[in-house]
Amino acid sequence: MAVELPQDFKERIRHQLGNAYMDFLACYEKERVYGLRYNPLKIEKEALRLLLARHIPLEQVPWAAEGFYYPADTQPGRLPLHEAGAFYIQEPSAMAVVELLDPKPGEVILDLCAAPGGKSTQIAGRMQGQGLLISNEIIPQRAKTLSRNIERMGVRNAVVLNESPKWLAERFLLYFDRILVDAPCSGEGMFRKDPDARGEWNLQQVQACAKRQREILSQAAVMLKPGGILVYSTCTFAPQENEQMAEWFVQEYPQFSLMKSIQLWPHLVQGEGHYAASFQKDGRAAKLQESRPAGCSRGKSELFGSDRELPGAKGCKMRGSFESAYTEWNDFCKETLSENMQAWLSRQMAAGRIEPFGEQLYLLPPGIQSLDGLKTERPGLQLGCCKKRRFEPSHALAMALAPDDAVQTLELEEPEQFLRGSTVPCGQQKGYTLATIHGCSIGWGKASQGVLKNHYPKGLRKF
DSSP states (O other), X not given: OOOOOOHHHHHHHHHHHGGGHHHHHHHTTSOOOEEEEEOTTTOOXXXXXXXXXXXXXXXXXXXXXXXXXXXXXXXXXXSHHHHTTSEEEOOGXXXXXXXXXXXXXXXXXXXXXXXXXXXXXXXXXXXXXXXEEEEXXXXXXXXHHHHHHHHHTTOSSEEEEOOXXXXXXXXXXXXXXXXXXXXXXXXXXXXXXXXXXHHHOOHHHHHHHHHHHHHHHHHHHHHEEEEEEEEEEESOOOGGGTHHHHHHHHHHOTTEEEEEEEEEOTTTSSXXXXXXXXXXXXXXXXXXXXXXXXXXXXXXXXXXXXXOOOXXXXXXXOOSOHHHHHHHHHHHHXXXXXXXXXXXXXXXXXXXXXXXXXXXXXXXXXXXXXXXTSOEEEOSEEEEEEXXXXXXXXXXXXXXXXXGGBSOEEEOSSHHHHHTTOOEEOTTOOEEEEEEETTEEEEEEEEETTEEEEOSOGGGOOO
């Protein structure tokens, strides 16, 4: 069914594309394409392809190593493997942006406008759990969605913030190796799939978006290290928000040079369209004093202010000493986690990266010294809760573990039953058991008397 496009939009596109204008209009008479990305933190690429091939044939997205097209009449988002974080549903054009960013393991990376998490989780897959990823979203409800997607995809090394770019720029001067600014835009690349985007669009909105984008880019510029890479992207076709924005940026900030820009058009590729430009900051630029967040000399209680509340910690009070919490945590590790995982976690504890807050324990990514004064939706990987002389592991920990990381696993024969919250048979196992789907962790259960008591979070239950 043809999409009715705003008249002012069509007039501008006619001027932009010239002879290709009719081809552009014709593409809106066709069905849009659909895409998903496999998650290298959870599953191998060919393993996912083979698992889905029987019912959902996949075709490689040419500009994204992790990306596949899938048929419009299938619904991979309803599969248990989706709940296990084996893949992420994402518009194919959007996958090109992280290819341009080219993140590496061990780097310090900022995704400044990150919700709902498609590009952040793609970055995390490239980082392979090494380094620090800060994913920020200024709108609180969207930050919660971002955090849930970070959890589902099993990301260990991400911090989720709910802050303004201006405040982050004051805290993280010259801090990041790479920054992604997937800027709020007029959303012209969403016209086919989102009628609201078409209804809200007007020429004044394009100008308003361009003004906001300049402000965001100005904040991002001061957070990037000399020699670092900044990628700016939008899902729109407006020159004011794309090519002209890139031109403005290098003129306003001559220490940056434009490396590459791409514009994906829906009449030329199988995708809704995207713009992205990469810039490199002059490595010879005068370095200011090494940047660290305020209050970076951290003792065990200095990560957050004493009255700070975090998700999952409401109403919790730390009972007794830090040592008590660590003892309960260590007992859980010895009973439930493999020797290799215990050794890895011991190194994190020795480095001061496992921190208590209230009754919660968090594993902090390397490079974070202080989050005090920042609106923090997720300070790292939530390990679980210490209470009544026992440790209860979090769902986030389950999602971040591989089967080899746990002493006991149970490959679910009927995963839908587990995802509904039902108990499942488990043989002779006892204690915490990591439930898996085709080798991807999906949650905890506690085995007793031949039954696995379900610990899958009530808010996530379906099927």
